[in-house]
Amino acid sequence: MTAVKCIDLCKTYRQGEQEIKALDHVDLDVERGGFVCLSAPSGGGKTTLLNAIGGLDIPDSGQVWIAGTRIDNMSKSELARLRLTQIGFVFQAYNLIPVLTAKENVEFVMQVQGVPARDRAKLALEILDEVGLAGLDGRRPAEMSGGQQQRVAVARALVSRPALVLADEPTANLDSHSADGLMELFVELNRNHQTTFVIATHDQRVMAYAKRLIKMLDGRIVGDIRQHEH
Amino acid sequence: MNITLRLAWRNLWRHSRRTWLTLGAMAFSNILLVFMISLQFGMYGMMIDNTLRVMTGHLQVQAEGYKDEHKMRQTVPDIAELAASLRRDLELERVAPRALAFALASSSDRTYGLQIAGVDPARESLVSSIPGLVRTGNYLAAGDAAEIVIGSVLARNLRVGTGDEVTLLGSGLDGSFAAAVVTVSGIFETGVVELDRGLAEVPLGFFQDVFFMEGAGHQVVIAARDLDEAALLTERTRELVADNPGLVVHDWDALQPGLRQAIKADMSSAFFMYGILVILVAFSVLNTQLMSVLERTREFGIVMALGISPGRLGRLVLLETALMGFMGFVGGAVLGALVTGWFAANGFSYPGMDELTANFNLPSRVYPPVAFLPTVIGPLVVYFFSMVSALYPALRLNWLQPVEAMRAA
Ligand SMILES: Nc1ncnc2c1ncn2[C@@H]1O[C@H](COP(=O)(O)OP(=O)(O)OP(=O)(O)O)[C@@H](O)[C@H]1O
Ligand SMILES: [Mg+2]
Numbered sequence: 001m002t003a004v005k006c007i008d009l010c011k012t013y014r015q016g017e018q019e020i021k022a023l024d025h026v027d028l029d030v031e032r033g034g035f036v037c038l039s040a041p042s043g044g045g046k047t048t049l050l051n052a053i054g055g056l057d058i059p060d061s062g063q064v065w066i067a068g069t070r071i072d073n074m075s076k077s078e079l080a081r082l083r084l085t086q087i088g089f090v091f092q093a094y095n096l097i098p099v100l101t102a103k104e105n106v107e108f109v110m111q112v113q114g115v116p117a118r119d120r121a122k123l124a125l126e127i128l129d130e131v132g133l134a135g136l137d138g139r140r141p142a143e144m145s146g147g148q149q150q151r152v153a154v155a156r157a158l159v160s161r162p163a164l165v166l167a168d169e170p171t172a173n174l175d176s177h178s179a180d181g182l183m184e185l186f187v188e189l190n191r192n193h194q195t196t197f198v199i200a201t202h203d204q205r206v207m208a209y210a211k212r213l214i215k216m217l218d219g220r221i222v223g224d225i226r227q228h229e230h
Numbered sequence: 231m232n233i234t235l236r237l238a239w240r241n242l243w244r245h246s247r248r249t250w251l252t253l254g255a256m257a258f259s260n261i262l263l264v265f266m267i268s269l270q271f272g273m274y275g276m277m278i279d280n281t282l283r284v285m286t287g288h289l290q291v292q293a294e295g296y297k298d299e300h301k302m303r304q305t306v307p308d309i310a311e312l313a314a315s316l317r318r319d320l321e322l323e324r325v326a327p328r329a330l331a332f333a334l335a336s337s338s339d340r341t342y343g344l345q346i347a348g349v350d351p352a353r354e355s356l357v358s359s360i361p362g363l364v365r366t367g368n369y370l371a372a373g374d375a376a377e378i379v380i381g382s383v384l385a386r387n388l389r390v391g392t393g394d395e396v397t398l399l400g401s402g403l404d405g406s407f408a409a410a411v412v413t414v415s416g417i418f419e420t421g422v423v424e425l426d427r428g429l430a431e432v433p434l435g436f437f438q439d440v441f442f443m444e445g446a447g448h449q450v451v452i453a454a455r456d457l458d459e460a461a462l463l464t465e466r467t468r469e470l471v472a473d474n475p476g477l478v479v480h481d482w483d484a485l486q487p488g489l490r491q492a493i494k495a496d497m498s499s500a501f502f503m504y505g506i507l508v509i510l511v512a513f514s515v516l517n518t519q520l521m522s523v524l525e526r527t528r529e530f531g532i533v534m535a536l537g538i539s540p541g542r543l544g545r546l547v548l549l550e551t552a553l554m555g556f557m558g559f560v561g562g563a564v565l566g567a568l569v570t571g572w573f574a575a576n577g578f579s580y581p582g583m584d585e586l587t588a589n590f591n592l593p594s595r596v597y598p599p600v601a602f603l604p605t606v607i608g609p610l611v612v613y614f615f616s617m618v619s620a621l622y623p624a625l626r627l628n629w630l631q632p633v634e635a636m637r638a639a
Contacts, residue, residue: 051633054535056535056632056633057633077539080534080537080538080539081537082537083535083536083537084536084537084538085537087537089535089536091532091535091636093636095528095529095532095535095636097237097529097532097533098244098529099237099240099241099244100233100236100237100240104233104236104237107233108233108234108237108533109533109536109538111233111234112537112538112542156536
């Protein structure tokens with residue numbers, strides 16, 4: 001079954017007189033358990049595509065299907081429900097709630113997802129441990145480095161084991177050791193839970209982990225390379 | 231503590247100075263409201279009490295029509311017996327009979343018109359403050375002696391003192407000529423000019439002889455401890471006189487219609503001011519919560535992108551307001567009660583208040599009572615309107631677009 005299917009997606013931004021084609025007739029299929037890297041130069045349309053797949057942004061034309069359900073015509077609240085229950089998002093800028101600690105940031109989403117209270121603390125600590133933040137669970141975002149904050153955001157996206165993870169530059173602020181650690185966590189989830197990953201990056205180290213590498217340029221897919229299996 | 235509650239609480243203190251300022255405005259207006267409303271209710275209570283205590287009592291049994299027409303012949307027959315039976319049936323001492331007539335009072339050189347009341351000397355002090363306001367001489371002695379107590383202004387006008395004689399001229403119940411000579415036993419001073427100038431009291435038995443009343447009178451006056459008891463007594467008295475045709479029971483509101491009107495007028499002007507105060511606080515809350523939502527646009531965009539609904543975020547904003555409102559409520563009500571309590575012990579007065587209070591026969595220092603309702607009503611209204619004004623910032627979140635919001639600085 002396909003986890004993600006995009007059919008003829010177009011999205012145009014208008015900047016004054018200029019028209020920017022952020023997505024230019026994009027067709028994409030990602031099978032369940034896929035591990036896809038989107039690579040493009042800056043401004044190539046990676047974030048726009050991820051937002052369209054996650055139902056954050058409605059494309060001008062074309063269709064988006066997630067796990068066999070068409071989502072581009074869903075209502076806002078249906079889309080919110082979909083993201084909450086099926087998709088783990090890691091945004092380009094690590095986006096934590098500043099007044100909550102690392103652990104609370106992870107727990108807050110779980111609470112909204114309806115995870116029972118007694119399980120939340122345990123799950124939060126486990127996932128923070130897995131992203132390499134053991135012992136930092138009581139810190140607030142302002143008390144952590146950029147890379148540490150990014151890993152909290154990853155922990156928040158992964159904790160409820162979503163079927164699909166959309167990650168936008170997840171390693172942008174990480175040293176190569178932490179980046180490897182994070183990618184190994186992704187690979188493990190992909191292998192053990194059949195989690196589908198779509199990762200936007202221009203980090204060579206990340207691309208090395210991908211089973212499939214998709215290259216974009218100016219909103220178009222210009223390359224689709226199947227790499228090794230893990 | 232629940233994580234949403236924790237989040238709301240910490241969000242409040244992100245801009246602690248702003249929160250303190252809003253809380254300050256809330257608490258300050260609550261303190262003001264608690265004090266003003268307590269003072270106001272206290273004044274109304276005293277106004278009613280003091281007005282009724284002079285002579286009117288909390289209720290009266292009268293002949294039908296007497297209240298409005300004041301005709302001498304609209305009498306209550308065998309009034310002393312009726313008063314005694316009511317006293318027995320109500321198990322209440324504060325029941326006194328009265329008869330009233332208009333008469334001319336003359337001293338050796340002057341004559342004035344006055345209202346003359348025949349009272350039961352032993353009972354009158356239980357339903358009226360006038361016996362206690364005798365400044366010179368004594369109040370009427372028990373019995374039916376030819377004695378009179380008059381107001382201080384009348385005494386001055388007639389140029390009489392205690393022990394002097396006054397001649398009364400009037401017409402009796404049957405229309406015949408009524409006249410008597412009485413000795414001034416005491417002079418009272420109520421501070422209410424109409425009474426001090428135009429009222430005199432004689433023993434009921436003597437009155438009935440002079441005016442040919444044949445045992446009749448005009449009012450059985452009943453005094454209550456407070457307005458709640460008054461309502462109860464009115465009801466029971468109505469039942470007790472129900473089988474006496476021609477008799478009616480009037481409560482204080484019917485006897486002193488001006489009182490409630492004065493209170494209503496005063497209330498509406500006061501509540502107008504309170505309304506403005508509440509609106510100002512509500513706008514301050516609106517401003518604070520709107521700012522706090524706007525500056526979190528990006529943050530809200532992110533959590534919405536994670537799939538958290540705008541409704542849940544709106545509830546978070548309302549929860550923050552509710553927490554702030556709760557603190558303002560408790561702080562304001564407690565401090566307001568303390569301030570009121572201080573004045574309850576030490577009295578409150580402001581320049582010019584004596585003029586206002588004298589009209590209602592009030593003392594110039596007011597001791598506002600601390601009571602539950604006046605303490606919570608103002609803060610409750612402030613709380614309610616704070617929540618209402620947080621609705622707009624909360625509902626605005628429904629129009630937030632996550633992607634755009636995340637771009638916001
Ligand atoms: N809201 C917007 N308004 C106008 N133009 C936009 C908007 N969002 C994106 N664009 C434009 O669309 C194009 C694609 O943007 P996008 O953010 O998808 O690129 P990206 O591949 O994620 O780049 P980067 O690697 O820098 O994050 C860019 O040219 C960008 O300027
Ligand atoms: Mg991008």
